[in-house]
Amino acid sequence: MAADDTRPDTLKHAPLGRESAYPEHYDPTLLFPISRAANRAPLGIEAGALPFIGEDEWHAFEVSWLTPKGKPVVAVARFRLPATSPYLIESKSWKLYLNSLNQSRFADHEAVAATLIHDLSKAAGASVSVDLLAVDDGDLLPRPLPGECLDDRDIEITDYTPSPAHLVVGDDIVEETLTSHLLKSNCPVTGQPDWGSVLIRYRGPRLDRDGLLRYLIGYRQHQDFHEHCVEHIFTDLMARAKPERLLVLARYVRRGGLDISPWRATPGEAPPSPLRLARQ
Numbered sequence: 001m002a003a004d005d006t007r008p009d010t011l012k013h014a015p016l017g018r019e020s021a022y023p024e025h026y027d028p029t030l031l032f033p034i035s036r037a038a039n040r041a042p043l044g045i046e047a048g049a050l051p052f053i054g055e056d057e058w059h060a061f062e063v064s065w066l067t068p069k070g071k072p073v074v075a076v077a078r079f080r081l082p083a084t085s086p087y088l089i090e091s092k093s094w095k096l097y098l099n100s101l102n103q104s105r106f107a108d109h110e111a112v113a114a115t116l117i118h119d120l121s122k123a124a125g126a127s128v129s130v131d132l133l134a135v136d137d138g139d140l141l142p143r144p145l146p147g148e149c150l151d152d153r154d155i156e157i158t159d160y161t162p163s164p165a166h167l168v169v170g171d172d173i174v175e176e177t178l179t180s181h182l183l184k185s186n187c188p189v190t191g192q193p194d195w196g197s198v199l200i201r202y203r204g205p206r207l208d209r210d211g212l213l214r215y216l217i218g219y220r221q222h223q224d225f226h227e228h229c230v231e232h233i234f235t236d237l238m239a240r241a242k243p244e245r246l247l248v249l250a251r252y253v254r255r256g257g258l259d260i261s262p263w264r265a266t267p268g269e270a271p272p273s274p275l276r277l278a279r280q
Helices: 037-043 091-099 109-124 209-221 226-241
Strands: 033-035 053-066 072-082 087-089 129-133 169-186 193-207 245-252 258-265
Touching: 037 226, 053 091, 053 226, 072 109, 087 091, 087 109, 091 258, 109 129, 169 209, 169 226, 193 209, 193 226, 209 226, 226 245, 226 258
Parallel strands: none
Antiparallel strands: 033 087, 053 072, 053 258, 072 129, 169 193, 193 245, 245 258
């Protein structure tokens, strides 16, 4: 990350990739914000002038606390961070923070949600929404991605870095949804693989399917955060294909009890909902 590493919000100081002891007491200072600006600058995105709308939707499956009588409660938490927030929150710090609630007593679900909203919004620099779901909530059941899946196309791959040159369009104007489960990128700190599925819904010149699949597979050795990969895909598609409308959504496989599903879109677009994949 091209940023001043003396700042407290840069990866040099993040808990990711370091040995960490799990906290025994509630500690909101564990949350580690990372500035979005450093990764957006190479894409030509300036603060305050975003070319998209969107959110980062997180699900946390290791959420627990104690009642006033000391009895454990478990839940699945859904968080939504707006793409306009100046900071994302580093995933390991998020996990450590959530685990700091394990031995803390709260009056009820509402008190837990209020605490999470306050702490996460402060870290992100913008309002974060929180829903606490039962572990058997129907919204958590797997649902397939809508649209045409590209993964069975018989193509040859010669490079594994994202190349916008693969994004070729025809003359026909179409409105369609294309998907792939072959998205893979790598953590910029640990190098661990991040597996995901991607949905692209657009209206504009018809995208060449082989070229789009080659482009998406090109992220296979790319190192970046989930959110920035989606923004990279969005800005490349807007620059090369110039669609009238565009939605790019990625649903990444759960790791460390957390999954993330960022989406970016032109104004007026929104992701299909509810939507969850079996790998999450």
